[in-house]
Amino acid sequence: xxxxxxxxxxxxxxRGTIPFLLDVQHDLHCNLTTRTxxxxxxxxxxxxxxxxxxxxxxxxxxxVMMSTPEIAGYPVGELGLKVTSASNQxxxxxxxxxFLLSGF
Numbered sequence: 001x002x003x004x005x006x007x008x009x010x011x012x013x014x015r016g017t018i019p020f021l022l023d024v025q026h027d028l029h030c031n032l033t034t035r036t037x038x039x040x041x042x043x044x045x046x047x048x049x050x051x052x053x054x055x056x057x058x059x060x061x062x063x064v065m066m067s068t069p070e071i072a073g074y075p076v077g078e079l080g081l082k083v084t085s086a087s088n089q090x091x092x093x094x095x096x097x098x099f100l101l102s103g104f
Contacts, residue, residue, distance in 0.1 A: 001027075001035060002027055004087040004090060005022075005082050009021055022093070024036050024037065033076055038067060043056060053099050060083060068099075
């Protein structure tokens with residue numbers, strides 16, 4: 001598990017709207033039983049104001065949006081299959097989390 005890895009959502013009841021989970025936890029904390037994740041949701045709006053808080057990512061050809069306000073701890077054992085990494089979008093991801101926490 002590495003920071004910015006993207007996993008399939010294994011929960012059948014939410015998989016339709018939240019197909020993936022983005023791991024944003026630093027690797028320094030790899031021994032914890034949970035990972036801090038941001039749900040990646042089907043795009044419902046993508047105006048510039050929303051994009052700062054909820055940037056759009058391309059996951060295996062599917063456009064999804066970070067639902068940054070829903071950041072949460074998630075049990076490691078319940079994460080689905082790793083499908084890719086978003087490490088190339090590190091700046092956008094960190095900026096979205098910073099915007100959520102600091103407001104700028």
